[in-house]
Amino acid sequence: MISFSQVTKRYPGGHEALSNINLTIEQGELVFLIGHSGAGKSTLLKLIAAIERPTSGALTVSGQNISRLSHRAVPYLRRNIGLVFQDHKLLFDRNVIENVVLPLDIAGFDRREALKRARAVIDKVGLLNREKANPISLSGGEQQRLCIARALVSRPALLLADEPTGNLDAGYAADIMAMFRDFHQVGTTLVIATHDDRAITALGGRILRLEHGKVEEVTA
Amino acid sequence: MIGWMRHQKHALTSALRRLRAQPVATLLTALAMGVAISLPSGLYLMLDNLNRLAGDLPAQPEISLFLDAGISPAQNQAIAARLKQPDIAQARHVPKDEALAALSSAQDLSDITAGLTENPLPDAWVVRPKAHAREELTRISESLGKLPGVAETHLDSQWAERLQAALSIGRTGVWMLAGLFAIALVAISGNAIRAQVLVRRDEIQVSRLIGATDRYIRRPFIYLGALQGLLGGLAAGGVLALAGWQLHTPVEHLANLYGSAFRLLPPSSSEIAVVLGLTTLFGWLGAWISVTRALRQVESTR
Numbered sequence: 001m002i003s004f005s006q007v008t009k010r011y012p013g014g015h016e017a018l019s020n021i022n023l024t025i026e027q028g029e030l031v032f033l034i035g036h037s038g039a040g041k042s043t044l045l046k047l048i049a050a051i052e053r054p055t056s057g058a059l060t061v062s063g064q065n066i067s068r069l070s071h072r073a074v075p076y077l078r079r080n081i082g083l084v085f086q087d088h089k090l091l092f093d094r095n096v097i098e099n100v101v102l103p104l105d106i107a108g109f110d111r112r113e114a115l116k117r118a119r120a121v122i123d124k125v126g127l128l129n130r131e132k133a134n135p136i137s138l139s140g141g142e143q144q145r146l147c148i149a150r151a152l153v154s155r156p157a158l159l160l161a162d163e164p165t166g167n168l169d170a171g172y173a174a175d176i177m178a179m180f181r182d183f184h185q186v187g188t189t190l191v192i193a194t195h196d197d198r199a200i201t202a203l204g205g206r207i208l209r210l211e212h213g214k215v216e217e218v219t220a
Numbered sequence: 221m222i223g224w225m226r227h228q229k230h231a232l233t234s235a236l237r238r239l240r241a242q243p244v245a246t247l248l249t250a251l252a253m254g255v256a257i258s259l260p261s262g263l264y265l266m267l268d269n270l271n272r273l274a275g276d277l278p279a280q281p282e283i284s285l286f287l288d289a290g291i292s293p294a295q296n297q298a299i300a301a302r303l304k305q306p307d308i309a310q311a312r313h314v315p316k317d318e319a320l321a322a323l324s325s326a327q328d329l330s331d332i333t334a335g336l337t338e339n340p341l342p343d344a345w346v347v348r349p350k351a352h353a354r355e356e357l358t359r360i361s362e363s364l365g366k367l368p369g370v371a372e373t374h375l376d377s378q379w380a381e382r383l384q385a386a387l388s389i390g391r392t393g394v395w396m397l398a399g400l401f402a403i404a405l406v407a408i409s410g411n412a413i414r415a416q417v418l419v420r421r422d423e424i425q426v427s428r429l430i431g432a433t434d435r436y437i438r439r440p441f442i443y444l445g446a447l448q449g450l451l452g453g454l455a456a457g458g459v460l461a462l463a464g465w466q467l468h469t470p471v472e473h474l475a476n477l478y479g480s481a482f483r484l485l486p487p488s489s490s491e492i493a494v495v496l497g498l499t500t501l502f503g504w505l506g507a508w509i510s511v512t513r514a515l516r517q518v519e520s521t522r
Contacts, residue, residue, distance in 0.1 A: 051429070072433070079431035089426050105230060106432045108223030150430070 001027040001158065001189050002048055007057035009043050017043040019213040021057070025191065027157070030184040030205035033193040034218070039210040041193035045160045048191065049081050050074045062157070079107055082151030084161035088143045090135040096146055097122065097131045103154045118153055125149045125179065141172030148179065159183060161192045170198065177203055227436065235443035238416070239451075246451065249412045253405055253452025253499065258459040260398040261495055265460065265487055267390045273482055283361045284374040285345040295369030302367060303347060307360060310348040316341040342371060402502050405452065409445045409506030416441060417514035424518055434515060441511040442504055449503015453496040461486075 002025040009018040017040045025031055033041045046052040047059055050066050059066040064077055090099055097118050104114035122128050125145040130138060135146055144164060151159060161180070165173035173196060181203050184190055194200070200207060207218040239246045285299070303311035314322075319341045324334075349360045357375055365373040417424070424437055468484055475482040487495075 049429070075428070075431045075433045075436075077431075078429065083429055089422075089429065091423055091426060093423070102427065103430045106427060106430060106436055108226055110226070154431075 001025055001029075001062060002191075003058075003060045004047075005058045005060075007047065007054045007059050009040075009047060009052060010055045016213055018047075018215075021213075021215050023208070023215055025189065027189055028184075028187050029189055030180075030203065031191045032200050032203075032205055032207045033191065033210060034195060034197075034200070034207060035210035036195060040213050041210055042162050044210065044215075045162050045191065045193055048158075049083060049160055050077055075106075079103070079154060080156050080158065082148075082154070082156040082159040084144075084148050084151045084159065084164045086163035086166045088135075088147040090143060090146060090150075092134060092136045095132050095134055096127060096138075099135060099146060100149050100153050103150060107154060118149075121149045121153045122146075124152075139172075141168050141175065144168060144172070144176060145179070148176070152183070156188070158189045159191070161190070161194075163193055163195070165194060165196050173198065174202070227439065231439035231443050234440045235447055238440070238444055239447060245412075246448070249408060249448055250451035250455045252408050253449065253503070254455025254457075254459050256401045256404045256408065257452060257456035257495065257499055258463075260394055260401050261456060261487075262460055262463060263390070263397060264394045265464075267387060267394060268487075269484055270390075271387055272485065281349070281357055282376045283347040283349065283357070283364060284376065285347060285364055285370055286372045286374070287343045287345075288369050288371045289342060291343070291369040295367075299345070299367055299369060302364070303345060307350055308347055309350045312346045314344045314346055316343050319344060402498070405449065405499060405502040406506035406509070408452075409448055409503040410510035411506075412448060413441050413445050413507040413510040414514055416444060417511055417518070421518060424515070437515065438508070438511050442507045445507020445510075446500050446504040448507075449499040449501070450496060452503065453499030456495065456499070457492065 002023075004021045004023040007018060007021045008016065010016045021044070033044060035041055043052060047054055047066065048061055050061075050069055054067050057067070061077065062080060064073070066077075069077065091102070097115065100118040100122055101114050104117060105111075109117075119128070119131065122131055125148055127138075127142060127145055127149065130142065135143055138146060144167075148161075148164070151161075159180075164180075165176050168176065180190055180192065184203075184205070209216050209218050287296075287299070300311075300313075316339050320339050323341070347364065349357060351357060351360065361373045361375040364370060427437055464484060464486060471482070471484050
């Protein structure tokens, strides 16, 4: 599903976030990226979603070569990837269901079908009674669940999450992680960047440690 | 195709929602556009009415036909028959005696004419053609000049030519003004849309992250620009209607003083449609330029 081959990412100014990474992630895997901040976790996720391009090396996602992907093809790649952000990136000028329906609008879904699917996924993350609320009135944990609902509504084969529990207290974090385990069980590939050790031990899964731009497998 | 239609509809409704959400900004932009557009279109209307006035005036172009002294009766009849053709509105025969009498009384030249032993003036026709266009008049005048028995023709079209020349300068002015204000329209629209893009930066970035194409992002803004242009055109219509309403009575009064039935005429529906179409087009164009530029900036600061 994802394959890094000698991938290096150097930012303008010379900082090398990732150096010579070799890594393969199979379909249906649950992968945790750990390492302290600045170790390159976010960069790795950004490369997979084509938000950043590799400086050198070959990166393939769902059979597409990210280094050579044209500007026009990027949106279609992203429609198959669900993104969960630490800062949620919700839109506060519209209510909960409009936030979730946005990816389906973008993909050109029929409005009624889109609303039906949005409602189903909002139900799954437990926000059905807040459907008409403005996201700004939601708690941090609820906002994160809303962000996850938006990432999942188009049923992506791959879900990338950058510090999904970073700002949450333990109870909420456990909820979110349990949710991820459910998605993993129905076959979604998940790559989760986190420094939250509690989550990792609870879920199992493959663990990769990033340090100084290098990646290594952690055997628990 | 269905998806495309859905996207268009979605973009249109979202643009309408944005216009409604900011009534004051929408109104101000529409007014700025309306005032800009009303200048060239008002001038156009004024020229249009002036042109009509020129056509209505009694001082229509005339052709004078001077006949040979030794013209035969047959030739005379042929000329008279020619002057009954449909391209001639009116023709009046002026015998040389009548012409001399008119000359002596009108120009107060009786001293000179009294000294003449014989009438030096030729018989003549004063012809008023139906056409007003200069080329047409020249053509008729030349064809009449070739008739046997006609010594000379004189086309009295100076007045019409001068007016046409003045109107044509006016028309050129209208097009120049229209061009300038079209640029102003594009700039106003572009500026309004640029502000919109900056306000909606977050939405644009999030939409991109979840798979929106540039076209999808651009579309509502372009609709917004086009709608704004349309509103500007309507505002211009309002400004002109107000001006016409104010001017109607004074113009009527002035025309009555001159004994004319002249009235201000509003633009035709096709002219209105053209103005609205053009303002929509230029609003669209300004939005397109602006949003394409702004999207590039949003991208580079990602």
